C-alpha cells in the first residue's frame with residue numbers, strides 16, 4: 001500500500017500548551033480513518049498543521065512522499081489535499097449555488113477571469129448536479145445564513161470535494177447536527193467520497209458513526225496519539241475507554257458539544 | 259460582444275447625456291463633467307469596498323491621473339487627450355503595482371491608513387516641488403483630440419463632457435462585467451471569508467492586488483478627465499480631504515449597482531453647489547447630516563431607493 005500522508009515527530013506548542021506531541025502518522029491511499037479524542041485533544045490542531053494553516057513547532061509532513069512543510073494552505077489544496085471545517089466556512093452573504101460556483105471556478109483556474117461571467121451555464125449546471133448529489137438542492141437560492149447547520153456542513157464538504165482532491169480531511173462533519181440526521185449526512189458524504197476515490201480522515205465524537213464508516217481509528221489524548229488501529233481494537237482499548245470514549249456499553253454517547 | 263439589459267440602459271443614458279450636453283448651459287455641463295469624473299474615482303473606491311477594503315487614499319491615483327495629464331502637456335509635448343489620459347492610467351498602474359505589493363498585506367483600518375499615508379506622501383512631494391507650482395499647482399496645456407483642437411472655453415468644455423460621458427460608459431460596462439466575472443465575485447468572497455478562499459486554492463492577496471491595480475487605473479482616468487475639464491491641477495488632489503470625499507460619495511451611492519457612484523456624485527455636486535451658494539458656512543454641517551441620514555435610513559446607499567421595488571433580485 002502506498003502512503004499518502006505521513007507525519008514525523010510533529011509537535012505544536014501554544015505557549016505552555018502542548019497541542020501536538022511527537023505525532024507519527026502514516027495514512028495509506030484509500031483508507032477511511034476516524035479521529036477520536038475529547039475536547040482539546042489536538043484533533044483540529046493536527047488538521048490545521050497538515051493543511052498549512054498552522055506552522056508546526058517541529059517535525060515533518062509528507063504528502064505523496066514530498067515535504068509540504070511551510071507550504072501555504074492554497075498550495076496544499078492545489079497539491080490535492082482538501083479539508084472541511086468544524087464550523088462550516090462558507091460565503092455567508094452568497095447563495096448556496098454561488099458558493100459552489102465560486103468553488104468550481106477556483107478548481108478550474110488559480111487565476112480568475114477579469115471579464116467573462118463567473119455564473120456560466122456550464123458552472124450552474126455542474127453546481128446543480130452537486131447540490132442534488134448532496135441532497136441540498138432545495139437550498140439552491142437560499143443565502144447561506146438562512147440554511148440549517150446540516151446543509152451548511154454538506155455544502156462545506158461539497159466545496160472541498162469540487163477540486164477533486166486525493167485526500168479529504170473532515171473536521172467534525174456531524175457537529176451541530178441532530179443525532180437522527182447524522183447517519184444521513186455521513187451516508188451522503190461517504191457516497192460522494194467513494195465515487196471520487198478519495199482517502200478520508202474525519203474527526204468524530206460519536207463512536208457509532210465512527211464504527212460505521214472507518215477502517216482505522218486514531219485516538220488523540222492531550223496532543224498525543226494513544227491508540228491507532230482497527231476500530232474494534234481501539235475502541236476496546238482500556239486507555240481509550242478511560243480517557244476518550246468513557247465507558248459506553250450500548251447507549252449512544254452524547255455528542256461532545258463543540 | 260452581447261450587451262445585457264443593464265449595459266443597454268447605460269448606453270441609452272449615456273447617449274441622452276451627450277445629447278443633453280448640446281442644449282444645457284455651460285455651468286451645468288461643467289458641474290456634470292466634474293461630478294462624472296469624480297464618480298470614476300469613486301468607482302475605484304467602490305471596487306475595493308466590494309473586496310472589504312476601504313481606501314482613504316484614492317486621491318493618490320486621482321492626483322497621479324491629473325498630474326500626468328498636466329505634466330505630459332507642459333513638459334513632454336503630449337497634447338492628445340486620449341494619449342494623456344492613457345498615460346495617466348499607465349503611470350497609476352505602475353505605481354499601484356508597486357504599492358500594492360505592500361498594501362495587500364494589510365486589511366481593515368491598517369489598509370485604510372496606509373493608503374492614506376501614500377497619498378499624503380505624494381501631496382508632500384508636490385507641495386515641495388517648485389517646478390510644479392508647489393501648492394498652487396499649474397495649468398494644463400491646451401489639448402487636442404485626434405489632431406483636432408477644440409476652441410477654448412465652451413467648445414473644449416463640451417468636448418471634455420462628451421469624453422467623460424463616453425469614458426464613464428466604457429468604464430461602467432467594464433466594471434459591470436468585472437463584478438460578475440471571476441475576479442469580481444471572488445473579491446467579494448474574500449471580503450466574506452478569506453480563509454475559505456485560501457482553502458479553495460486561491461490567493462486572496464493576489465486577487466486583492468489585481469483589484470487594487472484595476473481600481474487605480476479607473477481612478478486615474480477620473481483624475482485625468484478632471485484635469486482636462488478644469489484646465490488646472492494642484493496638490494489638493496492628493497490631500498486627505500479629497501480622498502475622504504470619494505469615500506463619502508461611495509457610501510452615499512452604495513455598492514448595489516455600477517450606476518450608483520455616478521448618481522451619488524451628481525447629487526453630491528448639486529447639494530454642495532447649492533449649499534455653498536445659499537448657506538455658505540453650513541456646508542460641512544449639511545454634509546455631516548446627509549451622511550448621518552444615509553447611514554441611518556439607507557445603509558446600502560442611495561441606490562437602495564431605486565432597487566427597493568425589486569427586492570430579492572440581487573444586482
Ligand SMILES: Nc1ncnc2c1ncn2[C@@H]1O[C@H](COP(=O)(O)OP(=O)(O)OP(=O)(O)O)[C@@H](O)[C@H]1O
Pocket residue numbers: 014017018019037038039040041042043044045046086256258
Ligand atoms: N490558536 C491557538 N492558540 C492557543 N491555543 C490553541 C490554539 N488552537 C488550539 N489551542 C489549544 O490546543 C489544544 C488542542 O486544541 P484543538 O482545537 O486542536 O482540540 P480539538 O481536539 O480539536 O478539540 P475539540 O473537540 O474541542 O474541537 C487545546 O488545549 C487548545 O486550547
Ligand SMILES: [Mg+2]
Pocket residue numbers: 043044045086171
Ligand atoms: Mg476541534
